Amino acid sequence: MSPPYRADHIGSLLRPKELTQAFRARGEGKMSLAEFRKAQDAAVREAVAFQEALGLNVVTDGEFRRASYWSHWIDAIDGFSVGEPLFKFHDERGNEQSFTCPVCTGALRKVAPISTEEFKFLKSVAKAEPKITMPSPSTFHFWRGNRGLENSPYKSADAFFADLCAIYRQEIADLAALGCRYVQIDEVALINLADPDIRAKVKARGEDPEALTALYIKAMNEAVKGRPKGVTAAMHICRGNFKGRWLSEGGYDAIAERVFKEIDVDAFCLEYDTARAGDFKPLAHVPKGKSVVLGLVSTKTPALESAEGLVRRIEEAAKYVPKEHICLSPQCGFASTVAGNPVTLEDEKRKLALVVEVAKKVWGAA
Numbered sequence: 036m037s038p039p040y041r042a043d044h045i046g047s048l049l050r051p052k053e054l055t056q057a058f059r060a061r062g063e064g065k066m067s068l069a070e071f072r073k074a075q076d077a078a079v080r081e082a083v084a085f086q087e088a089l090g091l092n093v094v095t096d097g098e099f100r101r102a103s104y105w106s107h108w109i110d111a112i113d114g115f116s117v118g119e120p121l122f123k124f125h126d127e128r129g130n131e132q133s134f135t136c137p138v139c140t141g142a143l144r145k146v147a148p149i150s151t152e153e154f155k156f157l158k159s160v161a162k163a164e165p166k167i168t169m170p171s172p173s174t175f176h177f178w179r180g181n182r183g184l185e186n187s188p189y190k191s192a193d194a195f196f197a198d199l200c201a202i203y204r205q206e207i208a209d210l211a212a213l214g215c216r217y218v219q220i221d222e223v224a225l226i227n228l229a230d231p232d233i234r235a236k237v238k239a240r241g242e243d244p245e246a247l248t249a250l251y252i253k254a255m256n257e258a259v260k261g262r263p264k265g266v267t268a269a270m271h272i273c274r275g276n277f278k279g280r281w282l283s284e285g286g287y288d289a290i291a292e293r294v295f296k297e298i299d300v301d302a303f304c305l306e307y308d309t310a311r312a313g314d315f316k317p318l319a320h321v322p323k324g325k326s327v328v329l330g331l332v333s334t335k336t337p338a339l340e341s342a343e344g345l346v347r348r349i350e351e352a353a354k355y356v357p358k359e360h361i362c363l364s365p366q367c368g369f370a371s372t373v374a375g376n377p378v379t380l381e382d383e384k385r386k387l388a389l390v391v392e393v394a395k396k397v398w399g400a401a
Contacts, residue, residue, distance in 0.1 A: 038164060038217040038267040039302045039328050039362045040093045042394035042401035044086075045271055046168035046219060047104065047368025048097035049375045049383050054078040058102070058373050075100050076156065083161050089384070090391040090401050093164045093217065096157045103372045104221055105137060105170035111149040112202065114141035114187070120178035121240060136178035139187040143198045151209050158214060166217040167210055168368075171270070172199055172254035173224035180242050196254045203258035211263035219269045219304065220258070224251050226272050226306075229289035248290065256299050269328065271304035273367055274311070286313020295320040302326035307348070308333035308366035318355035327356050330366030332390055337382040345393045363394050 050058070057074035060066035066074075082097040101107045109115035118138035150167050157165045176183060176192060189195040207218055225248060227233045234244040259268045272287075272294075287294075287305070295303065295317075303321065306312050307329050321327055329352055331345050345363065352361055369376055369383050378386075394401045 036092065036400075038093065038166070039269055039304070039326050040091075040164070040394075040401065041362050041398045042091055042391040043093055043304070043328050043362050043364040044091065044095070044387060044390065045304060045330065045334075045364055045366070045368045046095045046098055046166065046221075047370045048082055048085075048095070048099070049369045049378070049380055050097070050099060050373055051078055051081070051380070054099060055373055079156060080160050083157070083163075085384070086387070087161070087163050089388050090395075091163060091387065092401055093166050094157070094161050095166050095168065096153055098168065098368065098370070100153055104168065104368070105174050107149055107153075108170060108175070109137050111145060111147040112143055113146050114139055114143040115175070116140045118179060118183065121180065121182075121236065136183075137175045138179060138183045139175065139189065139195060142188050143195075143202065145202050145205070149202075149206050151206075151213060154210055154213055154215050164217055165215065166219060167215055168219045168221060168271075169203075169206070171220050171222035171224070171251075172196055172203065172258050173222060173251040175199060177224035177227070177247070177251070180237070180240055180247075182240070192250055196250070196257065200254055200257035200260075204261060207259065207262050207266065207268075211266050216265055217267050217269070218262075219271055220255070220300070221271045221273055222251075222255065223273045225290055225294055226274055226287070229287065248293065252293060252297050256297075259299060267302065268300045269302040269304055269326075270298060270300045271367070272306065274306055287317035288313060291317030291320045295325075296322060300325075302328060302362075304328040304330060304364060306330045306366040307352075308335070315352045315355050318352060321356050321360075324360070326360045326362060327352070328362040328364050330364050332363075332365040332386050334365045334367050334369045334376050334378065334383075334386070337378045339382075339385055340389065342389060342393050342396065345389070346397060349393075349397055358397070363390050363397070365390065 061071045078099050079096045083094050086094040115137050117135045120136040228244050237244045391401045
């Protein structure tokens with residue numbers, strides 16, 4: 036089999052208590068780098084064994100070496116710092132949650148490994164397919180827009196993305212040279228630009244949502260352009276995932292035609308865990324031969340979905356995409372940051388086991 040798999044998952048896993056304590060101790064200067072690496076190695080070994088025991092044919096390292104899903108990129112690239120975004124997360128009660136985002140402050144230059152060291156260790160302990168996840172290019176621009184470039188040498192977003200996407204192409208080539216066949220790029224901005232409220236905020240800061248959509252589609256294509264043969268590039272479209280909260284609402288209708296038809300990836304990992312995601316009709320725009328990984332299982336709540344309900348929803352989606360090109364997964368990772376979502380390790384296990392169970396029921400294999 037080749038990626039994506041019938042039973043897939045989006046990457047991050049809840050950090051075990053020992054690892055969160057290690058992150059805290061390291062941040063407080065109470066743990067050496069060698070001790071910290073040892074704690075991470077042990078946690079990754081356990082995470083891989085956990086995933087394989089569930090019957091998953093694809094595994095990640097849980098993103099256990101990262102403080103957040105994008106932190107390793109700014110750690111490895113000169114020219115980035117951390118700032119405040121122009122948006123906030125929220126939940127169904129209207130509670131808001133601030134967060135941090137990358138900000139460009141200098142010319143971009145890779146000075147350390149980004150994902151290659153992660154992959155080498157993951158591959159050394161995994162029997163199943165090792166997958167590497169990475170933030171999308173838009174992650175480094177959207178949250179502050181062009182204001183995020185004000186203290187950089189880049190006079191335009193195009194110039195900024197030219198340098199950034201060159202780093203992506205080299206990173207993917209380096210991963211492929213190590214044997215990586217499966218890369219997932221986590222894209223949040225494009226679906227945010229389908230939300231009327233966020234579009235209004237973008238206009239209020241003096242930017243054009245349609246121009247940004249075109250910019251981010253181009254950047255994604257530049258990032259994966261020329262990827263080595265045998266490497267599957269999947270794009271996960273995410274509405275935000277932070278402590279059970281999200282950034283945007285609304286279906287894929289406003290972006291589906293452009294995103295599905297224009298972006299040169301092999302698979303789309305799509306969030307469909309709540310009614311906020313809309314219906315499956317936009318999947319009619321997915322080009323023939325490309326795969327869709329349906330994120331029908333929520334990582335934001337401990338409530339366990341029913342196997343029958345998931346089978347029924349897969350059948351509904353198959354009206355628009357052939358069933359042989361559909362896979363199943365949770366809608367996002369369980370812990371896009373060290374803090375994780377409001378679910379337990381047991382919840383995580385039950386939900387991933389359900390994905391495997393349903394995949395076997397629908398397709399006869401995970």
